[in-house]
Amino acid sequence: MRSLTAYQEVKQKITEDLVRGRFPMGQALPAEKDLSKELDVSIGTLRKAVDELVAEGIVVRRQGKGTFVAEHDVKRLLYYFFHVVKHDADKKINPRVDLVSLNSAIASKEEAIKLQIKEGSPVWRLINCLYLDEKCVMIDHITLDKRRFKNLTRTDFIQREGSIYQLYQMKYGQTVVRSSERLRAGLAGKQYSEWLGLKPNSPVLIIRRVALGMQDEPLEWRVSTLNTHQYEYFSELVV
Structure with a gap:
């Protein structure tokens, strides 16, 4: 089985947290510096993981406000x-x-x-x-x-x-x-x-x-x- 890259592991961890309800719909994710520290990865690795979650419609970025769990509005x-x-x-x-x-x-x-x-x-x-x-x-x-x-x-x-x-x-x-x-x-x-x-x-x-x-x-x-x-x-x- 092909091993996951660092950003894929980060993406998987964030997704698992979302599934468990740690971050409810409409709620902002922690700031990048805090989340990267928690996951023990670089800001660049975290951003690449979040970029994929944004592309898949799981989270959304709001200019000047942060990244939020997508809602079905x-x-x-x-x-x-x-x-x-x-x-x-x-x-x-x-x-x-x-x-x-x-x-x-x-x-x-x-x-x-x-x-x-x-x-x-x-x-x-x-x-x-x-x-x-x-x-x-x-x-x-x-x-x-x-x-x-x-x-x-x-x-x-x-x-x-x-x-x-x-x-x-x-x-x-x-x-x-x-x-x-x-x-x-x-x-x-x-x-x-x-x-x-x-x-x-x-x-x-x-x-x-x-x-x-x-x-x-x-x-x-x-x-x-x-x-x-x-x-x-x-x-x-x-x-």
């Missing part, structure tokens, strides 16, 4: 994890999400693989309708490992403050930092056609997403069905 939701816009639109519209159902279930083979749990493990299954301009444009089918999200209720979702990812972070200490997605074409079944206001078997875009945490652990498995008649999937790469 509205801006982060819209520009990192929300990718639906109207055709030819030049800006994103704030989404509204309504919970259709939340049920206890056991993990299918695919769910178990995506969440890295045993087949038959207890899971939550949720169905959401996502609205833009008061029109349902996407259906999310979400699966969560019950061990990570104990005692989850409909009330948690309906009365949450902010986004679903904010709920994961604030109530359960599960922070989504990135996602891995695959897209495919599909046809809307009867129920999805009704929800999306489409004729049965209309073409739709299916987005299959695993949301990952600070240590690349899978936190959520989501299959989204998008009405592409007036809306499209948007992604912007920064190089």
Whole structure:
């Protein structure tokens, strides 16, 4: 096994502290001189480690204020994890999400693989309708490992403050930092056609997403069905 470099070890230690909750969301990390002394490394090594954490969206730098643990505020939701816009639109519209159902279930083979749990493990299954301009444009089918999200209720979702990812972070200490997605074409079944206001078997875009945490652990498995008649999937790469 390849050994870690000094900055990679520092990055790992900081990440482990974040996972354990030493630095809560929104809180500033210690000053560079204090953290480098604590970890017994140079300022340069510490900065390289923090640079990678910033690039991965785990922490954010605020000019003149320091480095803070990332929060899932509205801006982060819209520009990192929300990718639906109207055709030819030049800006994103704030989404509204309504919970259709939340049920206890056991993990299918695919769910178990995506969440890295045993087949038959207890899971939550949720169905959401996502609205833009008061029109349902996407259906999310979400699966969560019950061990990570104990005692989850409909009330948690309906009365949450902010986004679903904010709920994961604030109530359960599960922070989504990135996602891995695959897209495919599909046809809307009867129920999805009704929800999306489409004729049965209309073409739709299916987005299959695993949301990952600070240590690349899978936190959520989501299959989204998008009405592409007036809306499209948007992604912007920064190089």
